[in-house]
Amino acid sequence: MGVLRYVAKRLGLYLAVLFIGLTITFMLPRLMPTNPVDGYIGQLQSRANGTLTSEAIAEMRTNLEQLYGLNGDIFTQYVGYLKRVVLQFDFGPSFTYYPQPVSAMILNALPWTLGLLLTATFIAWVLGNMVGLVAGYFHKKRAASVLEFLGILLYPIPYYILAVTVLLLLAYIFPIFPLSPTFPVGQMTPEKIGMIFYNSLLPGITLVLAGFGWNILSMKALAVATTEEPYVTYARLKGASNWTRMTRYVFRNALLPQVTALALSLGMVFNGALLTEMIFSYPGIGLIMRTAATGGDYNVLYGAITLSIIAVATAGLVIDLIYPLLDPRIRHK
């Protein structure tokens, strides 16, 4: 009963966030003083050395406006936009790769990005939390500070430096991994999957290393604070073993904020995708976004931004739905 209402409330909130996000994405570019159709026609005109007649331009304008949903007043455009995006996940064709539809481009790239970044983020989270927990629980022991040092060492390195260093080290100096990876397309066979896995290892390692440090430091701080809680002291005085106290007392309680952090970082994978995919020429959303940004491909950008909004909002929904399972205090509200 209460569960249903809780879920319904969260779902409602989720849909509201999506709606607001889509609306802002729609509104923002329209507040700009430039008109994409004018820009596009201007480009064509200059390429054609001004030989286009005004009739041709007028016809092209109607066609383009039709194509990109820019005809009618702003309200008609808005309704049309919502209809296309929500019902058909249709962002129109790409400017650069006309007439390829944006949704197809995004859907092709999505499994690549999600496969690499979700896995890497999750592994970094699990490893970082385990190391951080041990470092925090045994923070009075000198050996544990070595673990913390690992976090302090890794955390401040900017990702691009880390990635380029790893690339140099493991692909150039010690050529264990390919310097310019190749990612096969088309029908998947076991060999192709193995090749993809092998080629993805290097970007994966850099992502794990980059996320690892933050997770260690964060979990360590949480675990140190939790070991001082009266219930942990009491568990010690009850004679509960170090293992029980570390896992069931410190970890279970320190985990709660970390779950939020995980969900948020999973929602933010598209930000991380950009640099990783550029450095390792990995065929995901990041690479598409970069091409779109430099080429002024509005529709692709629309699609990518919408996807980010959906990702972050979905991550928020997932936290909201998982959290009560971990924290009984929220479950019984």
Place this chain on the structure above:
Amino acid sequence: MIRLNDLKISYRIGSRVIDAVDGVSLTIPEGCIVGIAGESGSGKSTLMKAIYGDIQAPMYISRGSIDYGFKGSDGKPVTTANIRDEWFKTISYVPQSSMNSLNPVIRIGKQFTDFPGTDRDKKRVLERATAFLGKLGLPAEVMTSYPHQLSGGMRQRVMIGLATFFQPGLIIADEPTTALDVVVQKEILMLLMELQEEMNNTILVVSHDMGVHYQVTHKMLIMYAGKVVEYGDTESVFADPQHAYTKMLIDSLPTIGDDSMRGVMASAAGAGGDRAFGVGTGLVEVKPNHFVSLANETAGVPA
């Protein structure tokens, strides 16, 4: 019977050594409730920690010893070295902060089974614990509840249930009712007394509240500056306090209808907040079962 032999407990902080308990010798007989009173920093908690056997750096026993005079669950005599194995078997502990001494994300039932004192058959332990908590006036649902679903009084009952479930010979209660309102406090104290009568074990109760001591304890131990200044049967101590510090503690109990202190306290505190009491070495038996540390008659004189 627990005997403390010239016990001195110190803390080593850097190169400094602080003696928190300084030469305590006394005998606690079996089957009685002993109240321990004294101001903050007088060494009560350190003494309790040492008796419970929770001795870890920077705290250490710098002189003397504790004789426990009872056997552990494996039949061997309990000593400071092996007492940790007896935690929640023959000796248990009721913590000060009952409000947050239970793990907030684990059900109460599980907190009855997650330490080595329980036997392997968790189901049997849970059944027995449910029945036992029932005796303490807690419904069976408590076992499947989380701490936040219980009131403060219920949580403290759970803590007392945890401490008494194994029928330990010695229970140490560190300010067990501090966070509770007076009505619940009385219920908890009555419960503790009932259980003690039933099991006939020894309970050490630390409290700042002289009223609690008067109601509950059989014997009183007054600590001041790391030393025991007075130790004796509660009635005797309250009826005829020997040491100036004990007198002051007992006089600090407010009485309803007595307004002689109105307006006095503030000025008194302003004038001589820094009191010092003389403490001699060793206890002298001034009456049967009533010991006092005879001061060198500097009692009550400001330092």
